[in-house]
Amino acid sequence: MPTLQTSSNGHLPKHAIAVDVVLLTIQGGTLKVLLVKREQAPYRGTWALPGGVVGADESVDDAALRELHEETNIGNIYLEQLYTFGDPTRDPRGRVITVAYYALVNWQQFQLKARQRVTEASWFAVKRLPTLAFDHRRIVDYALERLRYKINYTTVGFQLLPREFTLTELQSSYEVILGQRLDKRNFRRKMLQLGILKDTAHVRAIGRQRPARLYTFTEPKVVKLQEKGIIVPF
């Protein structure tokens, strides 16, 4: 085959491209993913990731955003491309290449706006997923791996929290994602040392306990916290 096939335009092989979004949130101390029930074959009645095909003149990122907005009605969601799954056998109807994304939302904000759905949609704990359509299980697993990884050296984790949050809530979100308990003192020291939290003067009293201080995140966007590695620690 010639090397520069892209230049012989006109009758190129063309492919259907879909986007699938792994939308994650934390609710009740559990990491959850939004699934929709498929209404058509194949996998009719099976739970699947929200997604859809990329339009003719739409960017792939825009298609993912569009799907997200259809499901959530909230804007300004953290969305990151995960991986492109291009095996021709992954869809039994024929070839559909999918570009997978993951997104993080704060549960409270989401609760307020989600409404008027047609398709049945529901949150599932990532530890107890039903059988998923296509290779969507693999995509969810990949999203979780990426999230667990990135939470270690970036501030993506903050996307799951409300604007003001307590240090206990922050720690809890890390514990839920990482699946392990963390030491309270060490966690707080590290977080405060990073210089990315601002102590609002506010407190939040939930039960009959001592109220907790509320913090906000000082950085406007998701931020890389370290570059440490084996070879070049800084």
Add this chain to the structure above:
Amino acid sequence: MPTLQTSSNGHLPKHAIAVDVVLLTIQGGTLKVLLVKREQAPYRGTWALPGGVVGADESVDDAALRELHEETNIGNIYLEQLYTFGDPTRDPRGRVITVAYYALVNWQQFQLKARQRVTEASWFAVKRLPTLAFDHRRIVDYALERLRYKINYTTVGFQLLPREFTLTELQSSYEVILGQRLDKRNFRRKMLQLGILKDTAHVRAIGRQRPARLYTFTEPKVVKLQEKGIIVPF
């Protein structure tokens, strides 16, 4: 728009999908990338990444492998998907979504086999790239970022070396990729501590100096060396 458009098959919007490969090697103490000269419009005569369209029944990964084998004639090359660029304006002829990959080869092995090319192809130092077609400059930059990143916590860097190598060669490849000098004693201590190098009994004498010990890499595949992060250091 309905959520599950993928299920209404038949007249889906279809797209041309290309793969582009950032093939990297180290030659003469410099990190280089393979570019091919375009023979057709657009960007005729401009240097571009090797790549081509994905065939109708071909997996995207296979298309990248195929392109790689066309350019190199060597098998068993490290190849990793980078990112999918899906902006409809990136190709002036119309929409072409590209899935970018990067690959690493050892220069000596490559030298032996590359032959019988039609298209003009050449290695360029990544520090002195010509103007590239499309958004290929951005793709190269992204590949370099990923490589610099991964070299810190995986063994991808070994893919650039011959089977047997000296510690000085290994250090040099890290220095070339990272763009900084490293301390010889600290580098050697760290590498040997990792337990992934085997001291062959062989030595290599190049000039009139003391010959250097040759090592091999004990792991069969690219390996993750750490999971360290801010929150969970182990």
Add this chain to the structure above:
DNA sequence: ACAAAAGTGTTGAGAGTACACCCATGC
């Protein structure tokens, strides 16, 4: 006063950093 979560410090161990000289060989 008590239940419940918030908040707070120290110490020991291990890893990272900086740094300079001797060694083995070919010519």
Add this chain to the structure above:
DNA sequence: GCATGGGTGTACTCTCAACACTTTTGT
């Protein structure tokens, strides 16, 4: 014997890990 790259050790600093009690509030 000398030029060239190969090869080695130590002291200081800093970060990480482990660990338990006091504080504040509502009832």
